[in-house]
Amino acid sequence: MINNFTDNLNYILEEMKKVYQHDNRPWIIGYSGGKDSTAVVQLAFKMLTSLPKSKRHKHIYIVSSDTLIENPIVLGYLQTNCDAINRYAKNTLLPISSHIVYPKYDNTFWTNIIGRGLPTPTSIRFRWCTERLKIKPSNEFIKKRVEENGEVVLLLGVRKDESLSRKRRIENREIEGYLFTPHNTINNTYVYNPIVDLTTDEVWKILLSNNGNTPWGTNNNDLHNLYMGSDGGECPFTITKNSKGQVDTPSCGNSRFGCWCCTVVVQDKSLTGFIQNGEEWLQPLLNFRNWLISIRDKHEYRKQYRRDGNHYYKKLLLDNLPLIHNLELDKNYIFNKGNKEYVDLKNSVEDIHKGNKESSNKEKIYLELLPLINNYQIDPSKVFESDKGRYINVLGYGPFNFKARKKILQKLLETQKKINRFIDFPLITVEELEVIDKIWDDEEDLTCHSLVDIYNNVMGKKLPWHDFKKPIFDNETLIKIKTLNKKFNLPDNLITSLLIETNKNKHFTNRTILDRSISKILNQRYLHKSIVEEIENDY
Structure with missing residues (x-):
């Protein structure tokens, strides 16, 4: 590249002009x-x-x-610019148009968390949100253009100057001497990065020239103020995964603006920055986001098996447990929470008392998840050896349970009411609520009224389908079912699944489908945990 900024800019524009005129492949930016x-x-x-x-x-x-969970300030700015681009293009007959894509309502953030109980995303091991909310909708748009035109050219605003890791990723994809690189996952799609060698200062020079005015009639000083106000950066347009299926362009860093309820970052600097710069009405969003993170690993809110009924184990090194002689747990590290006991892996009762600290969710393990004998002693037969030392297998958590899902929905709607005092901005759409309601009816809710009642109680109005909901059983029968479950020590969720499955198939004369469904429920791994463990230990 040329050293002079003006020459650099002219060089890029000439290059873009040649690329545009070279063929008939439409551009997607x-x-x-x-x-x-x-x-x-x-x-x-x-x-x-x-x-x-x-x-x-x-x-x-x-x-x-x-993503349907965008920061409302940033989303408002984006929508304003998209509308302005379309107006300008229509008035000037430019062959350009702006489009906003969304995840399908059966695969949104809240449909997966509140509906299916999927645990909230984390930074590395469990970041499912980018794929479902950003990559998939964007890729579907691109694929449609490929079907219509044979091939497309995708322009992205990635730059080597953003970070060393970004520079390495870009250089790994570059083919020396070629402007385009084939897209990793979408056939007949070629990626072009016109500003790849620009610095951050040069990008701002482009944006703030001409007093910040954009060709479509908005002003980039507003964008500059967003960055200044959020103490963060953008959440980039993400459409790529690498050969291992991992997100190639991270959707979020430690300093970004994007989803208001992002659980990937430890601290949401963007939302906090906006609040500190006068947007106090966003505080309920930050409070809810922090609460949502805090309940992720709470024992009372998680199932101990996956959605398919399988349970799984995680290795826990004995060195990470507070042990005394004979594999016995140090009672000074054992706490009571409700009816449950847990071991704080780092803090003793005395430490917490002196420091007036609260024990972290990530530094504790519930006793019932450990292979214990004689109260607080680890079962020696469950201790194994690896190159990292001695360890035990600890039962892993599955999805949020029904109690947690109802709680999350209630808190989200309460947050919605607080936000509604300042702005008409839906935190969850009616379409998502309808999908979630169907999932609950199909999996968890014998009353068939939990969701619509929560909505009515919090929002003070009924959902359109509220009065059409009919419970499987009346209240008297539901109470009797719970009483019998308790009497015979039967899991509520198991009996609920069996009753819902039976109700779904009650009008079929062929019992084969029902028999298969019942058999599948009864043969879930978690119901036969001790037998499965015994068989696996024999091998």
Whole structure:
């Protein structure tokens, strides 16, 4: 690249002009509303308007992603710009259009967490949100354009200057001497990074030139103020995974703006920054987000088996347990919480008392998850050896249980009411609530009224289908079922599943489907845990 900024800019524009005119493949620009993607869109506008009308021969699609949990301030800014781009393109007959894509309602953040109980995403091992909420909707849009045109060129605002790790990822994908690189997962799609060698300062020079005015009639000083106010960066437009199926362009870093309820970052600097800069009305969102993180590993809110009925184990090194002689747990590290006992792996009762600390959810293990004999002693037959030392297998958690899902929905709607005093911004859509309600009816809810009642109690109004909901059993029968479960020591969730499955198939004359469903429920691994362990230990 050339050292002079003006020459650099002209070089990029000439390159874009040649690439645009070279073939008939339409362009798709990933636009997150952040500085880098805005710079690419702005350069595309400048390049396109510099061409004679006769040479504007192919369409440019600008595609943005709304995860349905975007920061309301950032989403408002993005929507304003998308609308302005479309108005300008219509008035000037430019072959350019802006589109916002969304996840399907049966695969949104809240449908997965509140509906199916999927645990909230974490930074490395369990970040399912990017794939479902950003990559999949964006890729579906791209694939449709590929079907229509044969091939497409995808422009992204990625830069080597953003970070060393980003630089390495870009250079690993580069083919020396070629402007395009094949997309990792979408056939007939080629990636072009026009601003890859620009510095952050140069990007801002592009955006704030001409007093910050954009070609489509908005002003980039508003974007600059967003960055200043959020103490963070953008959550980039993400469409790629690497050969291992991992997200190639991280959706979020430690400093970003994007999803208001992001549980991937430890501290949401963006939301906190907005609040500290005068947007106090966002405080309920931050409070809810912090609460949602805090309940993730709470014993009372999680099942001890996965959605498919399988249980699984995690290795816990004995060195991480507070042990005294004969594999006995140190009672000074054992706490009571409700009807449950747990071991704090780092803090003793005395330590916490002196320091007035609360024990961290990630530093404790519930006693019933440990292989114990004689009260607080680890069963020696359950101790194994590895190159890292002696360990035991600890039962892992599954999805949020029904109690937790109802609690999350209630707290979310209460947060919605607080936000509604300042802005009409749905934290969860009616369409998502309808999908969640069907999932609950199909899996968890014998009353068939839990969701609509929670909504009515919190929001003070009924959902459109409230009065059409009919319970499987009346209240008297439901109470009797719970009493019998307790009398015969039967798991409520097991009996609920059997009754729901029976009700779903009650009108079929062929019992084969019902028999298979019942057999599947009764043969779930977690119900036969001791037998499964015995068989596995024999091998």
